[in-house]
């Protein structure tokens with residue numbers, strides 16, 4: 302009996318996928334991380350929405366042209382701006398001389414250079430592939446990340462996992478971190494001084510990883526990287542060169558949980574990243590180092 306039910310269920314899933322394609326993150330039900338519970342579910346897409354639904358298959362890369370902006374093909378492509386020590390014989394601080402992510406972590410995980418170091422539960426360094434070609438950058442740890450010492454582990458983190466999967470990427474393939482390593486109390490927006498104090502640690506992480514692409518989640522993180530205030534509408538939907546790397550900006554998953562109508566444009570941003578990444582890999586394969 303159970304076997305028959307299972308076979309029927311599998312058959313239904315196959316029929317659904319044949320008709321609609323596998324379910325992508327952008328058509329999932331809306332959820333909120335905490336508070337008043339689920340908001341009404343616009344994720345049950347209408348027939349018209351389904352007709353417009355993009356396939357989750359990885360799109361074909363765009364035609365390679367000289368105009369296509371791509372990252373520098375081979376590392377080293379990024380060097381962190383040196384934070385000059387003061388004094389005639391002053392040395393670079395030890396963390397700046399780190400040769401590996403582990404070494405960097407050892408130097409900075411007890412940091413109290415800004416007041417957030419005194420209120421955090423855990424320092425949230427980053428996780429993933431130390432040689433990733435794509436680094437995902439968010440704003441700052443939230444409550445769950447602060448409790449566990451890992452980035453993007455709450456509901457927003459689960460959505461990020463599905464967003465990456467929608468373009469054929471596993472979390473383990475990329476590196477995931479934030480601009481700030483410590484949680485701002487109450488998840489408030491990071492203060493400019495906190496960003497300025499913590500940002501060099503991110504530069505050093507990027508120097509050690511040497512990614513080709515940055516997937517930047519939210520205007521706050523993107524503004525911190527560009528060192529200038531921007532609105533998300535000014536940044537998303539196009540690749541932005543950044544010191545040998547290429548940056549694609551989209552909505553923060555926490556914002557997508559609150560505003561499911563933004564999932565569709567976020568899906569377009571992710572497709573853009575995938576297209577650029579495929580084009581970059583194709584060009585690198587045709588220009589071996």
Ligand code: SF4
Pocket residue numbers: 412413414415416417418419481482483495498499
């Ligand atoms: S947020 Fe950054 S600068 Fe501030 S204490 Fe934490 S690690 Fe140090």
